[in-house]
Amino acid sequence: MAEYEITTAGIREMARFLEWAAEEQWNPGKMDHLPFHAADPRGFLLGKLDEDPVTSISAVRYGADFGFIGFYIARPPFRGQGYGIQAWRAAMQHLNGRRVGLDGVVDQQDSYRKSGFRTAWTHMRYAGVPAGEVPSGDVTVTDAGSVPFGTLASYDRRFFPARRDAFLSLWVGTPGHTALVALQDGELKGFGVVRPAESGARVGPLYADSDDIALALLNSLAAAQQGVPLAMxxxxxxxxxxxLMERLGLEPTFECARMYTGDAPAIDMAGLFAATTIELG
Incomplete structure (x- = not known):
């Protein structure tokens, strides 16, 4: 009998998670493993069959009462044999007692509902090179390092169900990531990050107090990529x-449902223009 074992993945093994996600057309960022691992070093589980990696899943804990499931993948030859559900149970056990979120692809949403998840909204992935449009307001866009980290972390908390300082500090500082803030009269009014991905570049998060501020940030994020197609x-x-996405000529290419156990968290949806990632929330 083959032996199936679920182990905690180290940061070197995180490259396998990104490789498999790319094969599923999820288009992860090229350097995502660094901030992802920092979010919860024990939150990435690798299933091995006779030492051969066959499943992955992440169960990242944030704060005291929130968690997020991602990277739920069984290698194609090993699907339908019970290995994936064992990984799922181990991940949910890691998050026991917490509200749990995930982004479910269309063909798996019924399975997640049977596990107690409910759809809160749908993420539409828009992609392309944004058409030029000039913001109407007076907005200053500058490097995110120009504001105190505590201020940035508090702003991020408006749009995310828990504090995630360890993750955020690396997300804005990882090589290749461009992190920008929008200021009006010296006050923080928007925040966005763009990073190289397997295909083009990914924008996330994109927070803004208005669509005009979102436009100013997106223009600057696009300029940093010098014509590379963006996806968010x-x-x-x-x-x-x-x-805004439609005005800028971006096209919908993919969708998934943001789902939670229990009620959706109280966050500032009006200012959430793009999620950070579909893998870690």
């Missing part, structure tokens, strides 16, 4: 965000 996961309940 936009909540469909933020109608101004969807309209």
């Amino acid at each position: 996961d936009v909540p469909d309940v933020n109608v101004p965000a969807i309209r």
Whole structure:
């Protein structure tokens, strides 16, 4: 009998998670393993069959009462044999007692509902090179390092269910990541990050107090990529965000449902123009 074992993945093994995610067309960032691992070093589980890696899943703990499931993958030859569900149970045990979120692809959403998850909204991935459009307001866009980290972390908390300082500090500082803030009268009004991905570049998060501020940030993030196509996961309940994507000529290419156990968390949906990642929330 083959022996199946679920182990905690180290940072070197995280490269395998990104490789498998790319094969599933999820298009992860090229350097995501560094901040991802910092979010919860014990939150990445690798299933091995006779030492051969066959499943992956992440179960990242944030704060005292929130967690997020991602990277739920069984290698194609090993699907339908019970290995994936064993990894799922181990991940959910790691998050026991917490509200749990995930982004579910269309063909898995019914399975997640049977596990107690409910859809809060749908993320629509928009992709392309944004058309030039000039913001109407007076907005200053500058490097995120120009504001105190505590201020940035508090702003991030408006749009995310828990503090995630360890993750955020690396997300804005990882080589290749461009992190920008928008200021009006010296006050923080927006925040965005763009990073190289397996295909093009990914924007996330994109927070803004108005669609005009989101536009200013997106223009600067696009300029940093010098014509490389961008992709971002936009909540469909933020109608101004969807309209902005359409105005800029970006095309919907992928969708997944943001789902939670229990009620959706109370976050600033009006200012959430694009999620950070579909892997870690």
